[in-house]
Amino acid sequence: MRRMLPFDPMLAIDARDVAKTFRAGWIRRRDTIALRGVSLAVPRGAIVGVLGPNGAGKTTLLSIFATLLTPDRGTVTILGHDLVRDAAALRRRLNMASGRPSFLWSLRVAEIIAFYGRLYGLSGATLQHRVDELIETFELTAYRRAQYNELSTGLKQRLALAKALVNEPELLFLDEPTLGLDPDVSVRVRAHIVALRRERGMTIVLTTHYMREAEELCDQIAFIKGGLILAQGTADDLKRQIGLGDVIALRVEPPPAWLRTAPGVVRCVENDGWVECTVDDAEKRLPELLRQLYAEGRTVRNVQVKTPALEEVFVELAR
Amino acid sequence: MNWRAELVAIWAFAIRNLVMASRNVFFFFELLFWPIVGVVSIGLMSRFLALGREATAFVLLGTIALSVVQVCQLEVAYAVMFDVWSKSIKHQFLAPIGVRHLTLGSWIVGMMRGVTIFAILSVLGWWAFGVSVLAPGLVALLGFLAGCFLTAWIIGVGVCALITIFGNRAEAFAWASANMVLLLAGIYYPISVLPAPVAAVAAWIPLTHFLDAYRAHYGFTSEFAHPLAIGFALAAAYAVLAHAALVAAVRHARGSGLLLKMSE
Numbered sequence: 001m002r003r004m005l006p007f008d009p010m011l012a013i014d015a016r017d018v019a020k021t022f023r024a025g026w027i028r029r030r031d032t033i034a035l036r037g038v039s040l041a042v043p044r045g046a047i048v049g050v051l052g053p054n055g056a057g058k059t060t061l062l063s064i065f066a067t068l069l070t071p072d073r074g075t076v077t078i079l080g081h082d083l084v085r086d087a088a089a090l091r092r093r094l095n096m097a098s099g100r101p102s103f104l105w106s107l108r109v110a111e112i113i114a115f116y117g118r119l120y121g122l123s124g125a126t127l128q129h130r131v132d133e134l135i136e137t138f139e140l141t142a143y144r145r146a147q148y149n150e151l152s153t154g155l156k157q158r159l160a161l162a163k164a165l166v167n168e169p170e171l172l173f174l175d176e177p178t179l180g181l182d183p184d185v186s187v188r189v190r191a192h193i194v195a196l197r198r199e200r201g202m203t204i205v206l207t208t209h210y211m212r213e214a215e216e217l218c219d220q221i222a223f224i225k226g227g228l229i230l231a232q233g234t235a236d237d238l239k240r241q242i243g244l245g246d247v248i249a250l251r252v253e254p255p256p257a258w259l260r261t262a263p264g265v266v267r268c269v270e271n272d273g274w275v276e277c278t279v280d281d282a283e284k285r286l287p288e289l290l291r292q293l294y295a296e297g298r299t300v301r302n303v304q305v306k307t308p309a310l311e312e313v314f315v316e317l318a319r
Numbered sequence: 320m321n322w323r324a325e326l327v328a329i330w331a332f333a334i335r336n337l338v339m340a341s342r343n344v345f346f347f348f349e350l351l352f353w354p355i356v357g358v359v360s361i362g363l364m365s366r367f368l369a370l371g372r373e374a375t376a377f378v379l380l381g382t383i384a385l386s387v388v389q390v391c392q393l394e395v396a397y398a399v400m401f402d403v404w405s406k407s408i409k410h411q412f413l414a415p416i417g418v419r420h421l422t423l424g425s426w427i428v429g430m431m432r433g434v435t436i437f438a439i440l441s442v443l444g445w446w447a448f449g450v451s452v453l454a455p456g457l458v459a460l461l462g463f464l465a466g467c468f469l470t471a472w473i474i475g476v477g478v479c480a481l482i483t484i485f486g487n488r489a490e491a492f493a494w495a496s497a498n499m500v501l502l503l504a505g506i507y508y509p510i511s512v513l514p515a516p517v518a519a520v521a522a523w524i525p526l527t528h529f530l531d532a533y534r535a536h537y538g539f540t541s542e543f544a545h546p547l548a549i550g551f552a553l554a555a556a557y558a559v560l561a562h563a564a565l566v567a568a569v570r571h572a573r574g575s576g577l578l579l580k581m582s583e
Contacts, residue, residue: 022576063579068409070574091415102406102582104335106342111335118331119414121324147342163410 009080012171012203013042013065018074019227020060034060036227037074042220047197047204049218051211053318057227058207062173065205066096079170092120095169099179101160105149109140112148113163120167134162138192154185161192172196174206178213186213193217211310221310223317230317235310244308244316246282249274251302252293262289274302282307328416332424336397340428349393350432351439354386358440361507362448376450376537381506383440383452384530387433387464388471389497394429395475396493398422399482402581403490409582412573418565422479426472433468455536462547466529469554473525474500476561483568486581505530511542525554 008014020035034057042048050058063069065078067087076083081090103112113131122130135141138158143151151159157177164172177193178186190213196202208214214221215235222232231241245266250259255275260268264285266278279285282305293300340346361382365375398421402408411421441452453460474496481489500506503513503521510521521527528543528550535541543549572578 059579060576063409063576066413068413068573068578069576070570088415091413096409096413100583103410104339104401104405104407106339107335111338115331115335116410116414118327118334119411119416119420121321121327121415123323123327123330167414 008041010044011041011077012044012046012079013040013205014077015040015061015065016075018061018064018071018076020057020064020069020072033227035064035071038224038227038229040222040229040232042203042205044203045197045201046219047193047206047217049214049221050205050207050224051209051214051221051314052224056224058224059175061224062096062175062205062207066094066173067091068096092167093169094171094173095164095167096173096175097157097160097164097177099157099174099176101156103148103156103159103163106147108145108147109151109159110135110144112159113166116163117166122166130166134165137165138162139188154181157181157185157189161189165196168200169202171203171205174204176207176209178208178210186210190217211314215310223314225318231313235313238310238313239308244312245278245280246308247276247278247306248282248286248289249276249302249304249306250289250293250300252298252300256293256296256298258292259289262292264288274304325420328414328420329424329427332398332421333427334424336394336401336425336428337431339397339401340394340432349390350436354383354390354436354440355443357382357386358443359447362444362450365448372449373537373539375448377534377539378507379444379448379450380452380534380537381530383437383444384463384467384526384533385497385501385506386440387437387467388474388500388526390436391426391429391433391468391471392475392478392497393493394432395422395425395472396478396482398425398475399479400490400493403482403487406582409578412569412578418476418479418562418569422472422476422562422565425475426468429471429475430468433471434464437464455533459533459536463529463533466525466532466547466550466554469551469558470500470524470526470529473554473557473561476558476565480561480564480568483565483572483577486577500524500526503527509539509542523553525550525557528553 016039018035018038022032022034024030038061050061052058060069064071064076067083067090070084078090079093083090107115110131113134114127117127117130135144138161140155140158140162143155161177174193178189181189193204194217197204206217220233221235221238223230223238231238233241251274255270259265259275259277264280266280268275268277286305290300358379361378362375365378399408402411444450444452478493478496481492503517504524504526505521510518510527513521528546531542532546532550
């Protein structure tokens with residue numbers, strides 16, 4: 001008998017110990033372990049980013065959540081539905097868009113959205129209204145009658161997003177939504193994503209290779225590598241968890257020797273007239289250091305505080 | 320079950336296949352060129368061999384039936400093949416649909432194309448070779464066409480299942496499967512000319528029985544006691560098996576990751 005786990009109604013996704021192995025070859029079997037026991041909780045209405053190097057298991061995890069893949073092990077409850085048993089009911093409430101979109105080559109923009117709309121039971125005036133609305137929202141009006149194979153990458157991406165909203169999902173999965181887009185188009189796509197959460201209260205789980213995008217969009221970030229989630233939290237949480245520390249750069253001549261041994265200072269490096277001290281928490285340590293420097297009568301000509309970028313966290317975790 | 324949503328989802332695939340067909344240059348070849356070439360060449364061969372009216376009707380009926388089955392089954396196979404070719408198969412299985420929607424929607428278009436071909440080839444057979452395909456009457460004709468379309472649906476769904484299990488490698492089955500029927504189902508000859516073990520296999524093909532029943536109206540001795548009843552019984556059993564095979568294939572593809580692989 002299946003053991004029922006308590007489900008927190010505030011969670012859109014409650015995944016526990018999810019594992020997946022891909023098997024290939026009939027005679028010489030090759031196993032590729034994609035997920036080794038992933039647990040992830042996604043609050044309702046949040047934007048959660050799943051980051052990690054290539055082959056880490058990001059797309060596999062999203063595909064399992066989107067019911068395109070069945071897990072080998074573990075339990076996943078999405079919007080109160082058991083992922084495996086209630087997959088059909090769940091599919092009505094979620095959707096997915098990929099950064100590498102592909103649709104039928106000779107269907108027109110409006111026909112593609114209408115086709116998928118019908119698969120969700122929409123018809124007649126309701127379908128027409130939804131198609132018109134999505135075409136307008138994603139600025140596709142001029143391309144309404146263009147065939148899919150005539151669209152640029154950016155337009156294909158916008159069409160993929162429009163298609164993913166055709167059933168007004170409560171939960172949206174975006175697999176690298178701005179992959180290969182020009183910066184101006186990426187900005188517009190990100191604005192759409194933010195608007196979806198703000199205006200519709202949609203829960204969004206996305207994967208991306210762009211750290212700035214993750215920092216800008218995501219309330220929470222889960223870092224996955226080798227099929228395991230190594231760290232999870234806000235961008236600031238992750239930076240703290242990794243312990244990269246903040247850097248306080250001071251222009252003070254000559255730098256006092258005690259700087260290296262001051263409380264909270266991990267190391268100091270002199271560089272082009274600056275002394276760069278890595279500290280555990282710049283907000284706490286900077287006033288302490290400045291107070292002592294002024295007390296000694298030293299002149300501090302310039303001060304800069306650098307917090308580590310998410311990219312550095314990524315590099316550290318991916319190492 | 321919401322019947323309206325069921326019908327809308329089936330209709331979605333019918334519209335999609337119709338639109339795709341209308342923008343596909345091969346549609347012309349599939350719908351007109353090859354079937355007409357088949358009937359004309361077989362008709363001329365029967366004239367060269369100085370076949371009588373009955374024998375000519377025998378082979379032309381087989382040729383027309385094969386064309387109808389081929390075109391209809393190909394359309395059903397397109398239910399999955401279009402998405403495999405365009406690498407968009409994951410999108411349709413992300414939606415709350417079952418395989419019945421895609422196979423039935425495509426089948427509707429397949430039957431429309433099948434009826435069109437049947438009408439064109441019937442006129443051609445009558446005009447060029449004096450064979451009246453409609454002679455057995457409306458009821459017999461409807462039974463015959465229903466048998467052809469059921470056979471086409473079974474083959475088409477079988478091809479969909481194979482593609483869903485083996486991926487693009489199985490595409491060749493879409494075109495090869497109808498030719499297996501050509502060999503076994505007595506398209507150009509009665510199955511009594513086949514070696515006994517092969518004839519036994521032919522007896523398990525529904526189209527063999529539908530052809531046998533229809534040809535009986537032209538005076539050919541029936542090789543089976545109740546060909547229509549047996550044909551429909553076999554077709555019903557195979558339809559259930561083919562549907563179950565496709566459902567299992569999709570489930571397997573969700574487990575193996577092939578559904579995603581075919582979308583990359």
